[in-house]
Amino acid sequence: MSATRAEHAKAVAGSDVASAKVLMVGAGGIGCELIKNLVLCGFRDIEAIDLDTIDYSNLNRQFLFRAAHVNRPKVEVARETVLSFPHDAGTRIVAHHGNVKAAQFDLDYFKQFTIVLNALDNIDARRHVNRVCLAAGVPLVESGTEGYLGQVTVIKKGESECYECQPKSDNKKTYPICTVRNHPDKPVHCIAWAKELLFKKVFGGEETDLVDNSEAAPAADGAPEQPAAAAPPAPKLELQPGESARHFAARVFEAVFAADVRRLLAMSSLWKERAPPAPLELAALVPALDALPVDSPDEDQAAWSVAESAAVFVGALVRAFELRGVRVGQLAFDKDDVECLDFVTAASNLRSAVFGIPAQSRFKVKEIAGNIIPAIATTNAVIAGYIAIEALKVLRAGGSTAQCASAFLCRALSGKRKDRMIVSTRLNPPAAHCFVCGSASVTVQLDLRTATGALLVQEVLIKKLAFHQPNLTKGDRGLYESGDLDEDEVAIEEAKLGKLLTEPPFSLRTGAMLNVSDQSQSLDCELIVVHAEIDVEAHPLGFIVHGADSIGVRRDAGGAGSAGPSGANAGDDSDIEMLDSAPVPASDSTPTARKQARSRRSPSARAPRTASN
Ligand SMILES: Nc1ncnc2c1ncn2[C@@H]1O[C@H](COP(=O)(O)OP(=O)(O)OP(=O)(O)O)[C@@H](O)[C@H]1O
Numbered sequence: 001m002s003a004t005r006a007e008h009a010k011a012v013a014g015s016d017v018a019s020a021k022v023l024m025v026g027a028g029g030i031g032c033e034l035i036k037n038l039v040l041c042g043f044r045d046i047e048a049i050d051l052d053t054i055d056y057s058n059l060n061r062q063f064l065f066r067a068a069h070v071n072r073p074k075v076e077v078a079r080e081t082v083l084s085f086p087h088d089a090g091t092r093i094v095a096h097h098g099n100v101k102a103a104q105f106d107l108d109y110f111k112q113f114t115i116v117l118n119a120l121d122n123i124d125a126r127r128h129v130n131r132v133c134l135a136a137g138v139p140l141v142e143s144g145t146e147g148y149l150g151q152v153t154v155i156k157k158g159e160s161e162c163y164e165c166q167p168k169s170d171n172k173k174t175y176p177i178c179t180v181r182n183h184p185d186k187p188v189h190c191i192a193w194a195k196e197l198l199f200k201k202v203f204g205g206e207e208t209d210l211v212d213n214s215e216a217a218p219a220a221d222g223a224p225e226q227p228a229a230a231a232p233p234a235p236k237l238e239l240q241p242g243e244s245a246r247h248f249a250a251r252v253f254e255a256v257f258a259a260d261v262r263r264l265l266a267m268s269s270l271w272k273e274r275a276p277p278a279p280l281e282l283a284a285l286v287p288a289l290d291a292l293p294v295d296s297p298d299e300d301q302a303a304w305s306v307a308e309s310a311a312v313f314v315g316a317l318v319r320a321f322e323l324r325g326v327r328v329g330q331l332a333f334d335k336d337d338v339e340c341l342d343f344v345t346a347a348s349n350l351r352s353a354v355f356g357i358p359a360q361s362r363f364k365v366k367e368i369a370g371n372i373i374p375a376i377a378t379t380n381a382v383i384a385g386y387i388a389i390e391a392l393k394v395l396r397a398g399g400s401t402a403q404c405a406s407a408f409l410c411r412a413l414s415g416k417r418k419d420r421m422i423v424s425t426r427l428n429p430p431a432a433h434c435f436v437c438g439s440a441s442v443t444v445q446l447d448l449r450t451a452t453g454a455l456l457v458q459e460v461l462i463k464k465l466a467f468h469q470p471n472l473t474k475g476d477r478g479l480y481e482s483g484d485l486d487e488d489e490v491a492i493e494e495a496k497l498g499k500l501l502t503e504p505p506f507s508l509r510t511g512a513m514l515n516v517s518d519q520s521q522s523l524d525c526e527l528i529v530v531h532a533e534i535d536v537e538a539h540p541l542g543f544i545v546h547g548a549d550s551i552g553v554r555r556d557a558g559g560a561g562s563a564g565p566s567g568a569n570a571g572d573d574s575d576i577e578m579l580d581s582a583p584v585p586a587s588d589s590t591p592t593a594r595k596q597a598r599s600r601r602s603p604s605a606r607a608p609r610t611a612s613n
């Protein structure tokens with residue numbers, strides 16, 4: 001935008017803009033565009049929060065960043081670069097490098113803003129900002145992009161639907177852990193195994209058991225089927241002193257594609273109605289191990305043969321040690337890292353060979369394992385433009401959302417006249433069933449014979465319902481506390497997590513009515529705990545949240561009172577999560593699995609820093 005156009009925008013917007021105090025959350029793809037729009041529109045009092053640092057892969061579209069900025073906090077560089085553009089002399093930008101969920105960004109912090117603009121990439125952070133803005137009564141412009149699709153909407157307490165009024169799917173599929181570990185039947189199960197279990201064990205130093213012994217059927221006398229009962233603990237897969245990388249690779253191969261497969265074969269109950277797996281033998285596939293070339297293969301589009309996969313498996317491990325040395329054991333999967341991708345492709349295809357599943361090309365594995373939906377710079381630019389437009393409407397209406405709309409950027413011409421890329425609709429009113437902006441209660445069904453404090457607090461309250469620091473009470477009895485606690489108090493609260501919900505301090509019975517409150521989100525709601533036998537194949541997390549659940553089925557969507565169980569995809573570590581590669585509708589601003597994982601980094605892991613001019 002030229003200086004003249006900026007002058008024009010300012011004249012149109014008037015003094016509301018110059019006097020507004022605006023908070024932007026996220027300084028990535030959308031945020032870079034947005035902060036530039038804000039400054040050029042004449043906003044003079046801006047604060048921005050982002051927890052990330054600049055990566056090379058951001059440079060193609062996060063245009064405020066250059067190669068020299070790599071590893072610096074995004075938010076600080078965004079501020080510096082944008083202040084090098086023409087701007088009002090009085091423009092003040094405060095950059096906070098930190099997590100928006102950190103204690104310093106509390107209700108009082110949010111209350112000072114005229115408007116908050118989200119430029120985030122994950123549901124968890126969006127839910128948090130949604131809650132704090134509702135409590136603070138500050139209008140929030142929410143946005144998201146995915147590939148060519150994008151969306152902007154405006155949220156204000158009592159006026160419009162909040163971020164959590166409508167069901168959100170995070171586009172992740174979960175696969176039952178037992179299927180992935182013991183009896184895969186799809187390529188994606190093998191890719192999930194290679195990426196989430198084997199890779200983390202070999203490269204990430206995790207002590208994962210690759211076989212689930214609990215699946216061994218009990219024999220007639222009640223003892224588990226052999227050899228599961230006598231099964232040795234999973235061997236550690238680490239390079240031994242004096243061992244060559246090639247021989248280590250061969251040992252890993254033998255452990256996971258032969259010994260583990262024999263362990264599985266011995267669980268005969270698994271193979272009554274399934275074709276049994278067939279162990280592989282490395283010597284038959286790679287006859288001359290010591291002379292094996294270790295280069296990465298050129299072939300990307302066609303699936304490798306089993307022998308080629310075996311060779312790539314060894315080659316990728318050898319190269320990883322040559323290139324990374326002692327850092328093997330602390331690596332995280334990166335789809336753009338050749339060794340990572342070769343290893344995961346080869347390992348998943350070898351596993352597929354064991355179970356008679358078709359092999360996949362490296363290209364396809366990259367797509368599935370890398371959760372790839374390309375980020376498109378133009379989509380971000382269009383959406384950031386719309387965020388600014390909606391923000392201007394709110395300011396002109398004195399903080400009201402009456403003139404605002406939800407805008408959807410579509411992939412093809414759309415709308416009634418089929419002549420628009422951007423379709424807008426009126427804002428929906430708040431949903432009565434929402435436990436966040438309304439006063440509905442939440443019901444959770446779990447098996448009270450086995451459910452622990454950890455299941456209720458960590459899985460239900462934190463992961464499923466997105467509480468940040470939940471406090472749990474029953475009447476005037478405090479059951480669990482989190483947040484601002486000293487070390488001793490933390491130890492006391494942590495000890496409760498191992499307790500059964502039927503035991504003190506919980507002492508819950510079916511139908512118990514609890515209160516959950518979270519000061520960091522200024523949210524409280526009623527939680528009803530109901531005992532039920534949970535079908536763990538259908539609900540691998542071990543609970544069902546439903547009833548007046550904003551992430552279950554809507555009551556007003558036909559199933560009065562019969563809200564169905566919510567999806568089992570709220571970030572469960574006991575299942576394997578993979579992003580479905582299918583594109584999502586524009587109405588769903590979703591994150592990638594990687595991004596969600598990043599948002600779960602604790603605030604303290606990245607100490608907030610502040611810079612201002
Ligand atoms: N809890 C949070 N607090 C502060 N900032 C956050 C939080 N969660 C996400 N963000 C920031 O939101 C921004 C989202 O932008 P975007 O998705 O374009 O970034 P990106 O992850 O670098 O892009 P890509 O994933 O496409 O490479 C990121 O810069 C990220 O750091």
Ligand SMILES: [Zn+2]
Nearest residue numbers: 162165434437
């Ligand atoms: Zn709501």
